[in-house]
Amino acid sequence: GAGVSQSPSNKVTEKGKDVELRCDPISGHTALYWYRQSLGQGLEFLIYFQGNSAPDKSGLPSDRFSAERTGGSVSTLTIQRTQQEDSAVYLCASSGRTTFHTQYFGPGTRLTVL
């Protein structure tokens, strides 16, 4: 069984450009999470999807950040008009409905904004 996959693994972009990061969760997992890890920091919660419920967007740092999850599976995190402070590793995780505390993480996307 495949784990959580993310693409691209690395992304370098210029300030002001939009970027899209993709996450494929483990098949059958109903919950999907996005976190980010800035240099020297812990993991920071961004957004959470659970089934068909409204997502918990409480961790998104600004309205330049958005995410969607299509068909209850693949998720895309979009950052518009990127800023240098957006540079970080963006991590996606998924979990089963009743085992939400045991989250399985992907390898992350390293975003560098020049």
Added chain:
Amino acid sequence: DQQVKQNSPSLSVQEGRISILNCDYTNSMFDYFLWYKKYPAEGPTFLISISSIKDKNEDGRFTVFLNKSAKHLSLHIVPSQPGDSAVYFCAAIHGSGNTGKLIFGQGTTLQVKP
């Protein structure tokens, strides 16, 4: 406001000895705690967890202790092995809401010397 804190950024121990990683939290609403382990260029992997109704949970070489009155938890690794060298993150969850939103500490880098 750092709700979960790992005050030691790094720890070095000799192979075969005990490694003790510490974590403090401020929010008394947290009722589930987890430790994740992260190797470079990989996503975090779940290691061990503990519910707030317990004070100890053991899994092989790994034991987590919870002291609710002190809002403190620790991870003990005995005996430590060179393959344990990684970054260890402490995380906590709010019980109510069942969102699975993990609040992470900053991480402690463990180096186990042969």
